[in-house]
Amino acid sequence: xxxSREAQPIVAQPERRHITDxxxxxxRLHRNDRVATVLLWGIGGFVALLFIxxxxxxxxxxxxxxxxxxxxxxxxxxxxxxxxxxxxYLLILTEAFLFPIALAAxxxxxxxxxxxxxxATIHFAAETLAGVPSLVLGMFGFLVFGIYMQLGISRLxxxxxxxxxxxxxxxxxxxxxxxxxxxxxxEAGLAMGASKWYVIRTVVLPSAVSxxxxxxxxxxxxIIGESAALLFTMGTFSPANVFTLNPLIGSDTLTxxxxxxxxxxxxxxxxxxMQETALAxxxxxxxxxxxxxxxxxxxxxxxxxxxxxxxx
Amino acid sequence: MQPSRRMRLTDQIAKVIFFLCALxxxxxxxxxxxxxxxxxxxxxxxxxxxxxxLFGTTWDPTGIxxxxxxxxxxxxxxxxxxxxxxxVTTLLSVLLVIPFAVGTAIFFTExxxxxxxxxxQPLLEIFTGIPSVVIGFLGLIVLVPWLQQxxxxxxxxxxxxxxxxxxxxxxxxxMVLPTVISVSIDALRAVPQSVRExxxxxxxxxxxxxxxxxxxxxxxxxxxxVVLGLARAIGETxxxxxxxxxxxxxxxxxxxxxxxxxxxxxxxFIAQDFGETAGTAQNAYWTLAxxxxxxxxLFICISRxxxxxxxxx
Numbered sequence: 320x321x322x323s324r325e326a327q328p329i330v331a332q333p334e335r336r337h338i339t340d341x342x343x344x345x346x347r348l349h350r351n352d353r354v355a356t357v358l359l360w361g362i363g364g365f366v367a368l369l370f371i372x373x374x375x376x377x378x379x380x381x382x383x384x385x386x387x388x389x390x391x392x393x394x395x396x397x398x399x400x401x402x403x404x405x406x407x408y409l410l411i412l413t414e415a416f417l418f419p420i421a422l423a424a425x426x427x428x429x430x431x432x433x434x435x436x437x438x439a440t441i442h443f444a445a446e447t448l449a450g451v452p453s454l455v456l457g458m459f460g461f462l463v464f465g466i467y468m469q470l471g472i473s474r475l476x477x478x479x480x481x482x483x484x485x486x487x488x489x490x491x492x493x494x495x496x497x498x499x500x501x502x503x504x505x506e507a508g509l510a511m512g513a514s515k516w517y518v519i520r521t522v523v524l525p526s527a528v529s530x531x532x533x534x535x536x537x538x539x540x541x542i543i544g545e546s547a548a549l550l551f552t553m554g555t556f557s558p559a560n561v562f563t564l565n566p567l568i569g570s571d572t573l574t575x576x577x578x579x580x581x582x583x584x585x586x587x588x589x590x591x592x593m594q595e596t597a598l599a600x601x602x603x604x605x606x607x608x609x610x611x612x613x614x615x616x617x618x619x620x621x622x623x624x625x626x627x628x629x630x631x
Numbered sequence: 632m633q634p635s636r637r638m639r640l641t642d643q644i645a646k647v648i649f650f651l652c653a654l655x656x657x658x659x660x661x662x663x664x665x666x667x668x669x670x671x672x673x674x675x676x677x678x679x680x681x682x683x684x685l686f687g688t689t690w691d692p693t694g695i696x697x698x699x700x701x702x703x704x705x706x707x708x709x710x711x712x713x714x715x716x717x718x719v720t721t722l723l724s725v726l727l728v729i730p731f732a733v734g735t736a737i738f739f740t741e742x743x744x745x746x747x748x749x750x751x752q753p754l755l756e757i758f759t760g761i762p763s764v765v766i767g768f769l770g771l772i773v774l775v776p777w778l779q780q781x782x783x784x785x786x787x788x789x790x791x792x793x794x795x796x797x798x799x800x801x802x803x804x805x806m807v808l809p810t811v812i813s814v815s816i817d818a819l820r821a822v823p824q825s826v827r828e829x830x831x832x833x834x835x836x837x838x839x840x841x842x843x844x845x846x847x848x849x850x851x852x853x854x855x856x857v858v859l860g861l862a863r864a865i866g867e868t869x870x871x872x873x874x875x876x877x878x879x880x881x882x883x884x885x886x887x888x889x890x891x892x893x894x895x896x897x898x899x900f901i902a903q904d905f906g907e908t909a910g911t912a913q914n915a916y917w918t919l920a921x922x923x924x925x926x927x928x929l930f931i932c933i934s935r936x937x938x939x940x941x942x943x944x
Binding site: 348349351352354355356358359360362363365366367369370371373374376377380419420421423424426427428430431432440441443444445446447448449450451452453454455456458459462463483486487490514515516517519537540541543544545546547550551574575577578581582583596599600603606607610611614615 | 638639641642645646648649650652653654655656657659660661662663666667670730731734735737738739741742743747750751753754755756757758760761762763764765766767768769771772773805808812836837838839841842862865866867868869872873898901902903905906916917920923924927928930931935
């Protein structure tokens with residue numbers, strides 16, 4: 320309490336004090352508000368800078384490799400032509416299983432299944448499977464596809480394991496795509512006397528194509544970036560004749576190569592430590608660029624296709 | 632009538648095929664649980680005490696590191712150190728993630744101008760799917776040398792200082808953060824605008840509106856995000872394996888040094904050694920896999936429970 324306030328006439332004092340109390344509360348609240356605003360901007364800015372910094376660091380470190388064509392085309396240990404081939408081979412093989420199966424499952428859940436216990440069970444199964452660590456799924460693939468189905472450590476085992484790993488994500492994305500098609504379109508088709516499958520084929524799928532393509536590309540991103548599930552199912556080595564379509568040979572991908580070079584294989588790759596780091600940095604930069612393209616491209620392509628198909 | 636009957640037949644066939652594909656998903660998860668569980672308990676059948684397994688700290692299932700007098704390997708199955716490593720790194724990294732993730736999510740939904748959102752959204756999506764080896768590699772070339780320098784007074788200039796739990800926690804921070812942020816953003820966006828308007832109309836400042844109205848309304852959604860972050864962190868493998876580089880739990884467990892020397896956790900050990908083992912030694916790794924599977928299943932159940940309790944979806 321200041322001296323001047325005590326000298327005020329006694330009648331006005333309670334009211335005045337009331338006002339100054341209110342003012343003090345208001346001032347405190349606004350100060351807190353400002354502090355919180357600064358704090359939240361700080362946190363948001365920190366996270367954004369962290370993300371941008373990581374990407375810049377990866378690109379800068381990988382730049383010497385990225386601008387060198389022989390890095391992509393060479394078959395030396397320090398180049399990645401083999402791993403690029405394997406990665407895309409695995410991607411196509413996996414999608415060949417994943418895309419039809421997940422799309423069919425999504426069609427069943429959205430178009431056919433009666434809402435109830437069955438749908439809830441399948442959704443629960445999907446969520447649980449999505450939560451299984453990819454390393455554990457890799458061990459499962461090693462046991463079931465590698466040993467019980469006698470596929471060994473092979474590209475096929477890897478693709479089947481990735482099918483299990485990406486099934487929940489693909490299912491969710493395709494379900495979203497199909498659910499976004501308005502009911503009226505289906506009803507119009509059915510009212511014309513078409514069978515359900517006919518309506519799905521000619522009305523629902525073309526209308527959902529943008530979402531389906533987006534889903535396809537997003538799962539492709541996950542397949543390209545996956546590594547832990549492949550350690551025991553596809554191995555970390557490439558055989559000499561890697562450029563074949565034989566699905567029964569083991570091979571490494573971009574990610575498993577990066578892990579091997581800087582992890583268990585460091586010092587055993589026949590490369591200088593400097594070369595190992597440069598190779599790893601190059602692979603990391605390639606992966607980041609591919610993911611960038613995929614994430615930005617997925618939506619753009621989806622939108623373009625949407626226009627083309629629905630207008631036709 | 633012929634075409635219509637054929638149509639009905641293809642309709643039925645299509646329906647059955649779709650149904651089988653949907654059922655396959657249930658089949659996959661059931662067989663994952665079945666096959667891993669069927670291998671998980673073999674180790675206890677070969678005379679290993681479950682309590683020793685859970686709390687012992689010497690892990691050497693092949694026994695190569697512990698020869699007896701005649702030169703025969705003596706296997707040890709104490710996974711306590713590995714489990715401790717997974718628990719410590721998971722919990723501390725997610726604790727570290729919570730303020731940043733919730734803060735960023737609030738910033739994103741309540742404060743950020745449009746251009747910031749258009750910048751952050753694709754970044755967030757890319758980082759949600761970033762390959763863990765990439766982050767592990769970055770941890771190896773940036774984080775580990777930095778932590779080694781930082782901790783050298785503590786570790787006495789240890790050459791392998793910098794590897795270990797500290798680096799693993801920071802790597803997990805980067806891996807888990809985007810997931811928790813995007814699920815929290817969904818939770819905050821699900822809170823209806825009327826909640827915010829009601830709070831502001833009562834004379835709240837924006838700060839009061841956020842923390843007295845919006846965050847409580849979204850609290851179960853944010854909790855779901857945190858649990859999903861835990862599930863992600865416990866299963867994260869290669870990023871962590873690359874910066875742990877340990878073969879046993881260090882001895883000085885109760886000093887700060889523990890965070891800055893090569894250390895262990897469950898996933899890193901499986902990634903390093905599972906492929907090279909067979910027989911009883913491999914069975915021990917199946918038990919570890921089952922522990923991981925069980926913990927993740929628990930987290931998924933908790934997150935489902937929380938999600939089912941949230942008011943706004």
